[in-house]
Amino acid sequence: MTTKILIVQILTLCSIILPNANSVVFKYPAVFNFGDSNSDTGELGAGLGFTLDPVYGRTHFKASSGRFCDGRLIVDFLMDAMKLPFLNAYLDSIGMPSFQKGCNFAAAGSTIHQATPTSVCPFSFDIQVNQFLHFKARVVDLLAKGKRLDKYIPAVDYFSKGLYTFDIGQNDLAGAFYSKTIDQVLASIPKILEEFETGLRRLYDEGARNFWIHNTGPLGCLAQNVAKFGTDPSMLDELGCVSGHNQAAKLFNLQLHALCKKLQGDYTDSNVTYVDIYTIKYGLIANYSRYGFDQPIMACCGVGGAPLNYNSGISCGQTKVINGTSVTAKACSDSSEYVNWDGIHYTEAANQYVSTQILTGKYSDPPFADKMPFLLDLKF
Secondary structure, eight states: OHHHHHHHHHHHHHHHHTTOTTOOOOOOSOEEEEESTTTOSSHHHHHHTOOOOTTTTTTTTSSOOSOSSSSOOHHHHHHHHTTOOOOOBTTOOTTOOOOTTEEEOOOTTOOSSOOOTTOSOSOOHHHHHHHHHHHHHHHHHHHHTTOOOTTTSOOTTHHHHSEEEEEOOHHHHHHHTTTSOHHHHHHHHHHHHHHHHHHHHHHHHTTOOEEEEEOOOOGGGSHHHHHHHOSSGGGBOTTSOBHHHHHHHHHHHHHHHHHHHHHHHHOTTSEEEEEOHHHHHHHHHHTGGGGTOSEEEEESSBSSOTTTOOOTTSOTTOEEEETTEEEEOBOOSOGGGEEESSSSSBOHHHHHHHHHHHTTSTTEESOOTTSOOOOOOOOO
């Protein structure tokens, strides 16, 4: 395990340090994050009142942290790189959480489309934006009253100087495939992004000026989708990913990129950065062994064994009776060998790799390889 981690570190560190000698300090005072399980640091658990099995969080936190991962998420590594503390979930009120350096509104299962009574998560993007507006109003009100809460809430100017990060849309696409044809899914994308644009413009009207927008990853490469939609080999690409799902992700990303370019033109007083997560993740799956991984698609934590180790009826850490036999979805012994954690989410090791690639600046529009806004400070 130690050797594998060292290989990943050397390869990813070289990709960052060599092309970016003229790096400068990333000076955002706070981060406000919006998204789904890819960046949820405890929102859904706090909001709905449940605790993930302790196996979630075993790698770094040594206990469940509300993250759908064995350890840290991409957002955690980026906060480290900015020398900022991990973001607390907006609804997590226990333990005197500090929101001085930002707040995380991301919730697992959330969508850009407005949530319905049957949605997995009630905290869709419009609700997350509403939560932010409430958060900001309360902060401004408390500070205006002279409340001595500087250690717990951000300064007012942090709302204009801070970084607003977004990683959402995967669930809109993935969920749609259960009831729609590929053509219907593709046709729904403009409406999804119209709602996303509405939320971004609301944030701009509230003073947001620094937008950091992740596109969606290759959801066709998730074991969950391969198990459900990839039983016919003709539906899979050369890597074993569901082609239709990845086609939808690529069209979504194409239109999201166009939206970002539009916002860059509309908001000349702002920074709007589009980050190509899809290319990074698909490249990792295609070249997994180069970066020290043994399994690109099979889940570390699951049941059923190769090739996917995934059963939609038994989530990671759960025990259920199937055909009269008690079955437990257990974690593998070494999650650093796996790209995928539980069939849906990435392992900490994979998140670390993706983060280091983000920090090269070459997957962003506008690119920042020549004016690196991060000083490398990843804590391996």
